[in-house]
Amino acid sequence: MDRIQAEQRVIELNETLRAYGHAYYVLDKPEVPDAVYDQLLNELIELENLYPDLIFPDSPTQRVGGTPISNFEKVTHSSPMLSLSNVFNEEDIREFDKRVRSGAGDNIEYVCELKIDGLAVALHYENGKFVRGATRGDGRVGEDITVNLRTVRTIPLKLNDSIEIEVRGEVFMPKKSFHGLNEERGERGEELFANPRNAAAGSLRQLDPKIAASRNLDVFIYGIGSAGESYGLNEHEESLKYVEKIGFKTNNERRVCKSVEEVLAFIAHWQEQRSELPYEIDGIVIKVNRYLHQQDLGFTAKSPKWATAYKFPAEEVMTTVRDIELSVGRTGVVTPTAILDPVSVAGTTVQRASLHNEDLIKEKDIRIGDKVIIRKAGDIIPEVVSAIVDQRTGTEEPFEMPTHCPACDSDLVRIEGEVALRCVNPQCPAQITEGLIHFVSRNAMNIEGLGEKVIEQLYREGLIADFSDLYKLTKEQVMNLDRMGEKSASNLIAAIDASRSNSMERLLFGLGIRHVGERGARILSEHFGSMQKLMEATKEELVEIHEIGEKMADSIVAYFDAEEVQQLMERLAEENVNLTYTGTRVIVEAGANAFAGKKIVLTGKLEQLTRGEAQERIEALGGKVSGSVSKKTDLVIAGEEAGSKLEKALELKVDVWDEERLLEELNK
CATH class of the missing domain: 3.40.50.10190 (BRCT domain)
Structure with a gap:
């Protein structure tokens, strides 16, 4: 076979295999046995090996994953990938319907879709060919993960129409694939993924696309990125049928509803049947169908007014409180945590749940040995809902908060207006180590390699007692730590050295002054320009600054009035740690998240x-x-x-x- 014949055959094989793949993966209707598909694919691979210049980007052979990449580039979305407002009960849904009808009239239809628990992506096509795929990111800027998305077989590399289009969808990992992956990781002694959503996100953010290719990911397309009218479409349901026609996979478990009663019936059905699905869902998305009505309703800065997401109620399960442990944070707050019999909640195993403070324990009357109901607040944070009092046997033990710090035995105090008990000993070892952990964290001094365990060991070995001691560490000292080799020690010392030149706002935030968050640290650093000028500032000067209130001002003055803090600043200066504002910062632009500019x-x-x-x-x-x-x-x-x-x-x-x-x- 000469090259001309080979090129013609390669084109034929590409078209045939693409059609077979679409029928198998997207439509779930195989047209030929697997052996026939494999035979044709092997023929294509042989021809591409003979003529490498005939390997087209949309060839089925290009889904296996290429060479690893060094990082993901940033991508600015053609239009913002807005998040949806949430509703949690029937009353909320009826109120949403009322607002919609008030803004767009009574002739309203809704499209109800399953809310897939995965990773939102934007897929861009030029001349019908897949050219770029990105994560949602902050809604405005995402990460280019094209190389990994090419491995998802339900994402077409070439459409049935040579058009330019951007679609949005949700990449997910089916339950079966998730359980199989965790079994493999368990056998290899690797950490298990918490849930399918994390597994899908972790797979797409692998720098080696071969790993993503092995994870059996799937996708549902839920909309067109730009206005559907530009494709001659008038409704959301019409747009979903259109993207199906040109080669995309959508979720067919959707319904056009003509009333809020039909919406509520759809929600009730899937709330009951969600466990029967082969993938995870965490709610129902409700969208106004007609584009003209969507235009009438418009947007808020963060989300469309014509759509919302109903979140399923948090799953509640029963377990037993085996103990209540205490931890001391960097500000001295003593926090009780319930130690539980392991139990699965919303896809993850829960063994601990914060009890927050003494008042909450008394209010809910939670005792050691109690059977309790737990759930995840917002499907994220484990919390104890209540004790099951009628199942008590008499062996349960009421819990009393201590009067002395569990870390240093100093008296605990309750500051007026606060519910927390607090250790006020500045030499408390728990506060010192927690403060050091905060100091080196990503949003503060950003010293990579200085994790919690390393900090605790350095403190325990007497190598560090405050922030300045970090800058006195030597490679030899670090190499003597557990699990720390020569290369790791060199990298850690280099990271510590690099942090000396950080701008003042990072250092100021890292100091952990009460009420001074990242934004406050940046405002103060921009205003005063140096740590010395800030240390000399009076309360009156501080409260004159926009966004600096009296509580923050009092806290700053009290902090820098302490002689030990002034000495710490001197030691940091001696270690060549930058104490001035150099302007290196990340600007949080309006719309970058749900709070910026609000x-x-x-x-x-x-x-x-x-x-x-x-x-x-x-x-x-x-x-x-x-x-x-x-x-x-x-x-x-x-x-x-x-x-x-x-x-x-x-x-x-x-x-x-x-x-x-x-x-x-x-x-x-």
Whole structure:
């Protein structure tokens, strides 16, 4: 066979194998036996080996994964991949329907789709050929994972139409593949994946595409990235049928609903039947069908007003509290944690659940030995819902918080206005090690290789007692640590040295001053320019700065007034650690996450976070926490017993989240 004949045969084989593959993987309707497919594929491989220039990018042979890559490039999406607002009960759904009909009239249809628990991706095609695939990222910028997405057999490399189009979808790992993968990892002594979502995300972020190719991933396409009207389409359901026609796989377990009652019936059905599916779902997505109605409703800064996601209630299971352990954080807060009999909740094994504070334990009357109900708040954080009192045998032991620190035996105190017990001994070893762990963390000094175990060992061996001691470490000292070879020691010393030149805001955040989060550290660093000027600042000067409140100002003044802190700054300077602002920072742009650029109000009692912790984390993501609700307020976080602020928010039609939604967004 000469080259001209070979080229013609390669083209024929590509088309034939592509059609057979689509029938097998996408339509689940095999047209030929596996042996016939394999025979044709082997013929194609032989021809490509003879004529390498005939290996086309969309050839079926290119799905096995190429050579490893060094990193993933950033990709700016053609249009933002917005997240959806969430609803949690029938009342929420009816309120959503009411808002939709108020904005777009009563002639409304909804498309209800299964909410696949996977990784959102954007797939771009030019002249009908797959050219780029990216993760959602922050919604505006994602990572280019094209090489790995090419290995997903249900993603067509060539469409049935030579068009330019971008589609969005969810890549997932079927339950069967997930369990098989974990069995293999267990046999090899490797860490198991927590759930199919993590397995899918981890597979697509492998730098070696051969690993992604071996994971048997799948995809459902759920929409077109740009306006569907540009393809002559008028409805969302019509667009799903269109992308099916040109070669994509969609989820057929969807329904066009003409009323909210039909929506509720669809939800009830799948809430009952979800376990029968071969893949994980965590809710139902509800979208207004007609594009004209979508245009009438528009968007918020974060999500479309014409769509929402119903989240299934958190799975609740029963287990036993075997013990309650105490831990001391870097700010001295003593936190009780329930040690549980291992139990599977929402796809992961749970053995520990935070009890937060003494008041919560007393309020829920949780005792050692109790049978308890646990769930994952927002399907993320394990929490104890309640004790099952009627199953008590009399052997259960009430738990009393200690009066002395479990790490240093100092008196514990409860500061006025706080529910937590706190150790105020600055030499408490638990606080010191937790503070060091925070100091080296990614958002602070970012010293790679200094994990929790290494920090604890360095402290235990007497090699470090404060932040400045890190910069005195030698390669020889580090090599003497457990599991630390010469190369690892060299890399760690190099990482410590590199951190000396970090800009001031990283160091300031790393110091762990109460109420000073990442955003506050950046604002202060930009304003004062040097640590020395900040140390000399008065409370009056601090509160004049926009976004610096009295609590933060008091905390900063008290911190730098301490003689030991002033001496620490001197030691850091002696070790050539930069104490000035150099302008190297990541700017959190409006729209980069759910909080950036937003004015947010906290009201009511939060269970998982203190008000200060919630404010710190929101501000670290670019949000501004305010004390009052007005027309300029973008969002209200309402905890238990929320009062007048919640009422005003509802009156002004301000978006309101509960703590579960807050935690979900903070942990994205």
